[in-house]
Amino acid sequence: MKPVRGGFAAPPGPVAPGAPPYGTGTLADVLPSAAGVLQVSGFEDVLGLQGSEPAPEAVTVLLIDGLGWAPWHDLTDLTPTLAALGRRRLSTTVPSTTPTALASLGTGMSPGTHGIVGASFWLPDEERLLHPLSWGDDPHPRAVQPEPTVFERVAAAGLPVVSVGPSAYAESGLTRAVLRGGEYAGSDSTDAIVDAITGQRRGLGYAYVPDLDRTGHVHGVDSPEWREGLRAVDALVARVLERLPAGHMLIVTADHGMVDCPPASRVSVEALPAFDRVITVAGEPRLRHVYCQPGSQGEVLQAWRDALGERAFVLDREEAVSLGLFGPTEGDYAERIGDVVVLARGDTVLVSEVDPLVSGLLGQHGSVTEQEMGIPLLQARGQARG
Helix, strand or coil, X not given: CCCCCCCCCCCCCCCCCCCXXXXXXXXXXXXXXXXXXXXXXXXXXXXXXXXXXXXXCEEEEEEECCCCHHHHHCCHHHCHHHHCCEEEEEECCCCCCHHHHHHHHHHCCCHHHHCCCCCCEEECCCCEEECHHHCCCCCCHHHHCCCCCHHHHHHHCCCCEEXXXXXXXXXXXXXXXHCCCCEEEECCCHHHHHHHHHCCCCEEEEEEECHHHHHHHHHCCCCHHXXXXXXXXXXXXXXXHHXXXXXXXXXXXXXXXXXXXXXXXXXXXXXXXXXXXXXXXXXXCCEEEEEECCCCHHHHHHHXXXXXXXXXXXEEHHXXXXXXXXXXXXXXXXCCCCCEEEEECCCCEEECCCCHHHHCCCEECCCCCHHHHEEEEEEEEECCCC
């Protein structure tokens, strides 16, 4: 057996990861709760966003990609605006990755119900991998994710719906699969984002800001660059609050956190034993979906458990589903999950030849550590101005 190269092993801990609290305290509950605050039929404010104040006329969810609870919470002195908001911790999805998290945000469903189960995953009906972040027209977004989105349901109830994000994402496959409904306002500058958010007087809004995540991937969350990115986020939110109309609720959240994974922590998937029994590898470096040759799932499972030890949770598909990692899981969507699912622990990163650029990044996410799973839920209301 080839030795596994990498950094320190994860400390002893649970033999299996715990499931996120889908339905009571995850990113999937944010937009349904916002719709509940707006008194849209069929939605409930399970997160208690409204509190004792009157119902607002507009609610905007501002999602900062990569603003994890743990790395941010230790640096609140850099973000006085964010620190002054009412705040609590939520959980993101499994995997803790942007495509899956945005799908749960947009549909209000668990990954096992909407079917976007990773940064890449196998589509059995198509017999190929899908990479949601580079998705266009093929396969058709509605065929991959046919469930109605929160935006579609709110718009059908007669309220305005506006999504604010980079112009390049307006017609992406991921947008059309999980964030469809209402108007998309392409906004490629801070000024445009502020104008779009504060210009809405009624209904449901959503705004997406990608910059902090990009900085974390390249420089890591323990870096001057990431701290500067935090300051920029704080300045953006301050500008929004300065102009937010009375009767408008702002919610700030994130899709995932991040872990710094230095080169010494890397494990080559291709160097693991029984890799010749693997058809293809998907997911990302912190959570791998592994699709095996027929009848070889057990062999790969045991070989990788032995090789990785406490550096990763190595589960078969049935274990991952029964643990509730993907939430309630539809039968057809279960087949999109790997025969074997590998969730990195500590700072382990499961690099692969299938995604060498992503594998080489310092900041990583996708697994179930507190640094990756914890996300903030911050909220404020616009103030009447004399």
